[in-house]
Amino acid sequence: MCADDLGLxxxxxDSFMKSPMHRLGFNYYGVGHGEKIGNTVDYAMSPHVDLSVFTILAQSRPxxxxxDPQGEWICVPPAKDALLVFVGDYLQRWTNGSYVATEHRVGPVTQPRLSIQYKHRPTYAAVVSPLSRFVDEDSPARYGPFDTGRQYAVLLQSLLGSG
Incomplete structure (x- = not known):
């Protein structure tokens, strides 16, 4: 549906999804989670965008x-029987910024919180860069090529402090 919407x-x-590296994750945040992991800020998960095409999320608690576009943080309350869909970094790169990845974080945890996320990811080592349909003289490429294998691994190691 996304490819159709983009006129592709x-x-x-399809060429990026021959053997996709999807990820299903389960997160538990206990009360005071941020403090327990040594955060010196008032949120439990640092602000970030997902390295995915898109992410589907279910959450149990606020x-x-x-x-938002003005740089303010907005709470997203859980909605019964609803899933959230976030645009990820790879879709932003492919569309040269026409679609914008959703920057998000987990704020202070005042009651135990669970979330389940599914990250739709391309084939390992697919190279993601602006598609020709989104690049022209008036809109030059805003992103260089990103290797979803090697470059992703290096970036992930740096974020986790293990590289």
Whole structure:
């Protein structure tokens, strides 16, 4: 549906999805989670965008915050029987910024919180860069190529402090 919406046709991303590296994650945040892991700020998960095409999230309790276009953090209350869908970094890169990745974080945890996320990711080592449809003289490429294998691993290691 996303490829169709972007005018790429239903097979627009097929070459990037031959053996996708999807990720299903489960997060638990106990009360005071940020303090327990040594955060010196008032949030439990640092602000970030997901390195994915998109992320689908289910959450049990309040805590998720997204940054609005003015730079303010907005609380996203959990909604019964609803899933949230975030645009990820790879879709932002492919569309040269036409779609914007959702910057988000987990704020202070005042009651135990669970979230389940599914990250839709391309094939390992797919190179993500602005697609030609989104680049021209008036809109030069805003992003260089990003290797979802090697570069992703290096970036993840740096974020986790293990590299």
């Amino acid at each position: 046709g239903s097979a627009g991303f 805590g998720l915050e997204v940054k």
